[in-house]
Amino acid sequence: MQKINRNVVLALLSLTSLVFLLFQLCYYKFYLSQKNGAAFSKVRGSQSGQDSTRWHVVRKFLGLISSHNIPVYLIDPLILGLVDKDIEQIRSSPDGPSPECKYFCAPRDFTTFALLDKTWKHEVDLFRTAEKMGFQWLKIINKDPRLDGMDDLSGMEIPLHYIFKLASHAIHLVVFYERSGNFLWHGPLRLKQHMDRKFVPFRKLHFGRYPGAYEKTELLLVSIDALKVQIPKNPSSFLEEVSHSRFLECRYREARAFFQLYSDDASLDAVEFRKKAKSLLHLAALTLNNLGVNFWLSSGTCLGWYRQCNIIPHSKDVDLGIFIRDYKADIIPAFQKAGLPLKHKFGKVEDSLELSFQREDDVKLDIFFFYEEDDHIWNGGTQAKSGKKFKYLFPKFTLCWTEFVELKVHVPCETLQYVEANYGPEWKVPVKTWDWKSSPFNVQDNGVWPIDEWDNVIQIY
C-alpha cells in the first residue's frame, strides 16, 4: 500500500505541476504582451469589501484642513461618479442619504481633493499639524507656468500637488491656479530626483500625468457618508471635463529662440493686426462655446501658437478647425448675431465645407471643417473662380487645451505632426508669400465641383 500511495502521489503531483506550469506560462505570456496593462496592479489592489481606513483618513484630513480654514473640494472621479448617480438625493437631504458608508469606503489607495491656490495662504503650520496627526506628506513644486512666457523671470516655485499619507490611504491634493483666459489649471506631477518614488503608487493617481485645464466651477456643500465636503456643483460636467482636460503649455523657450532669429514685427500695423485678430478670436470662441461646438486653432493661427506663442502678424486671418460631426446649422446665424456676417461658404456638409466670416475692415475668420477617415483626417478647399477642389491631409490627432492670447482654446495634442503636415519640415522659417492652393505641404488636387452644384457649394457674399 505504501508503494502504491507513493506512486499515486507522484503521479498526481506531476500532473498538477504540469497543469500549473502551463497555466504559469500562459499567464506569463499574457502578462508580457500587455505592457501597460493594469492587470498586475489589479491583482494587488483587489482586497474586497469595505474599507473603513479610508473613511477615517478622509475624515481626519477634512478635520485638518477645516481647522486651518482651507477650502478644499472633492474631485475624486470615482467618488464623484457615484455621487453623480445619487445627486438629486444628496442635494435634497442635507444630512446625507443613506446610513451605510457608500462613497468613502470603497477600498482605494487614494482620495483626490482640489484646492484653489488663491483661497489659501501657504502655511507651514498646516504641515506641522498634519505631522502631529500622523500624516506623512509630500509636496510637489515646480516652476510657475504663468511666468514661463515671460522674458527671463524666475519666481519662486509653486506647489502643484500635495500628498498626505496615513496608514494605507493617501489624500492627493491637487492645487489649481487661475490662468489668463478665465480657467483653472493644475500642473503635472513630476518627481524630483531625491524624492521617494515609492511614497505612494504614483501611476495610479487620477491627476498629474499631464497638466490639466478646467472651467471655473461653483461648489456645493454636501454631506455624504456623514462627512461634510464640497463638491463641484455639477459633478457630471466636471467628470466630462476630466477626460478631456489635458493641457499643453506653449513652447515659450522655443518661441523666444524664434524671435531671436527673426525679430518680432513691432510695427503699428502688426500691433493693430494682432489686436484685431485677438478680439476676433475672443468673439469666435465665445460664439462657438455658447453653441457647444468644439473647435481648435488651425493653419496659420496654430502655427503662430506653436512657433511663436503669438499671432503671426503677416498671417492676415484667423483659422479655426471643427470636426464635421460637430457641425451645427446654427453656426452661421450665431456668428451673424455676434456681428460677424458670412463672407463665403464653400463646399457642403457632406464634402469640403468651409466658412468665412468677416466684419467690415476687420480680420477674416476662416472655419475649416475636418473629415475623419480610418487613417487620416482631411479638410477641403475650393477655388471660387474655377470650382477646383483641394484636399489637405493630416495624420490623426486628438485635442488638448492651451492658453493663447488670454483664451483657453483647443489645439491638436500632436501639434508637431499637425504643423509639419501642413507646413512641411521647414515650418520654423517664416514665409510671407503664401498661396493656399499650392504652398501647403499637404495640399492635393481633389477634382472640380460639378457645374450644377456651383450655386450651392460656392457662395460668396
Next chain:
Amino acid sequence: MEEWKPNPTVKPHKKRSWYLAWKYKLMNQRALRKLCQTGAVLFLLVTVIVNIKLILDTRRAAYEEEEESAQDYDDEMLNVEVPRHPVNNKKVLDVEVYSSRSKVYVAVDGTTVLEDEAREQGRGIHVIVLNQATGHVMAKRVFDTYSPHEDEAMVLFLNMVARGRILIFTIKDEGSFHLKETAKNVLKSLGSQVAPFLSWRDMWTFVGKKGGEVYGEKHAKSPALSTWGDPVLLKTEVHLTSVEDAECHWPDTELNRRRRRFCSKVEGYGSVCSCKDPTPIEFNPDPLKDNKVFDVPVAVIAGNRPNYLYRMLRSLLSAQGVNPQMITVFIDGYYEEPMDVVELFGLSGIQHTPISIKNARVSQHYKASLTATFNLFPDAKFAVVLEEDLDISVDFFSFLSQSIHLLAEDESLYCISAWNDQGYEHTAEDPSLLYRVETMPGLGWVLRKSLYKDELEPKWPTPEKLWDWDMWMRMPEQRKGRECIIPDISRSYHFGIVGLNMNGYFHEAYFKKHKFNTVPNVQLKNVESLRKDNYETEIHRLLGEAEVLDHSKNPCEDSFVPDTEGRVYVMFIRMEQEADFTTWTQLAKCLHIWDLDVRGNHKGLWRLFRKKNHFLVVGVPASPYSSKKPSSVTPIFMEPPAKEEGAVAVPAVAAAEQT
C-alpha cells in the same frame, strides 16, 4: 512525501481499478518503476525551479513597469544643487585684505568676496561683515568718507551690526578727508590702533570681531600730499565659532524662523535681528471697512537696493487694508539680498534677468513686471505699481479704495497716482482733496488692466530704445488726452537718494520737502466731482468764488498772497498756446516746486496751496478758463533768466568725483 496518506475513502473507484491494472503490469519491473519514480521527482523539481524563476521574472517585470511608468512622473530637469558656499567644517578662515589707490580686494578662504578696481568709483572705506559661524558674507558696503556725511552713515551702519560679527575694512583711494572724530572713535572701539591717526591718502586694512578680538591691521602712511601710501596686503586667520553662539534664542515660531534665516545671512538691518527685543516683521494693521482694493495686486518694482526695499515693505505692510497675498516684489537681477528681504516678510518675489542697459533696462523690467502681475492675477482689473524707494502712507489703500471706482467707470482717466508732483510742504494742505491732472506722476499708482493689455503692452518700447518708461507713458500717443487723479497731499514719499536718475543733490532739491500724509482713515471729499464733466463744474465754481490777486505785485514774493487762511485765490499768467509754459516754469522755480518739466496742470490750470489758501494759476489765453479773467487784469509774464543761470538744475555732483 512518505508521511502523506491519501484518504482511501475519497479515492474514486474507477481510478483505482485503472491504477491496479497499471500496477500489475509493472509489478515485475521494479527497475522501470524506479525510473518512473525518479523521473517524476525530477520533473517535480524542474517545475519548482521553473515556478520560482517565473515568480522572480514576473516580479522583476512588474517592478520594471512600475519604474517605467513612474518615469512619466520624473522631472526631466536634473536638479543639480550647487552649494552656494563651500560648507565649512573648518574652524579657521584665511582672510586676505588689500588696500591701494586704485584697487581693493578681500578674499575669504581663497574666494574673492570683494574686488574693486574700477576707475573713479568705489572711493572710501569698504566694509565687509562676515558671519562668525559660517564665514558667509552678510553685508558689503562702501562709505565714501572723502565726502561729507558718509562717515555718519558708516557709524550708523557699524552700530547696527550685531556683536560677534567679523568686520573687514579696507580703504580705496582716499578715506580720511571727512572721517570725523566720532567715526574714528567707533573704529578705535572696534580695536583699531591706527584709525585715530588715519590721514590723507593713507592705505589701511583691518580685520576684527565686533566687541571682541582683533585679527589683524596694516597701515601705510602717505609720504606726501600728492602721493598715496604704498599698497598694503593683510593676511590673517579668523577662528569661527559654533552656529549656536552666532544666533539669537528667539522662540520657535514661523515668524522667527524667517527672521533667523534672514539674520544669519545679512547684516545692517538694525533691530530686526536684535536678540533681546527684535522689531516685529508682521504688522497686522487695521483692516479697512469695505475695502475695494483688497483684491488688487500690488507690484513692487525693485532693483538692488535691499535696505530701501526693507524700509519700503515695512511701510507698505503697515498701511491699513494691505493684503500681503496680493503683493509681488519684482527684482531686476539675480540679487540675493533683496530676495532675502522679501522672504523675511513672507512675501513672494520674482527675479528678472536684466535686459538692455540703463533706462531701457528699467523699462523692460517694468514691462515684465506688469505682464507677470496680470498673468499671476488673471482676475484683476487693476494693478498697484510701487517702487522700492517709496514710503507708503498709512491711508494709501484707503485713498485707493475710495477712488478706484472712478478709474473703472471714467474712460477719460489714465491712472490714479498717490503722488502730487507739486505737493510740497509749503504747497499742499488738504489730505481729503483730489485733483485731475494731465501729467502722469507715477511713484505709487494704479494701472487699469485694459489700458495695459490693449494699448501699452503691445507697443511698449523695445530694449534697444533707451527710453524711460514713464516719459514714454506721458507721451501724447500713449496718454491720448486722458488724465490722472492725484491727491493734494501725496500718499507716497520718495526717499531714494541713490538711483539711476537720482543723487543727493537732486533729492534734496526736489523730493525732500515733499509733503506726505500721515493721518489715517482720511475721508476723501467729494470724490464724484472728479468725474470728467463734474470736474469742470467744480472748477468753474472754484474760479467763480476765487478772489483775483493783485497782479501788480511780484508773484514770487510771499506778500503776493494775503496773510489769510482757507481762502481761494486766482492769478493769471501768460500762456500763448497749449505748450507755452515759459511763465509757469519761472513761477514754479521761484515757488520752489517741480520745474524740470510741466506737471500737475489741467487745461492750463494749476492748483496748489500758498499760506494755507487754495491758489489757482490760469494760463491766458490758452486755458479755457481764461474767460474768468477780469478784463482789467493783465496776465503776468516772467522771462526765463539768461542761459548760464538756467543750467542750475543740472546736478553738480560730478565735480567732486576724483580727488
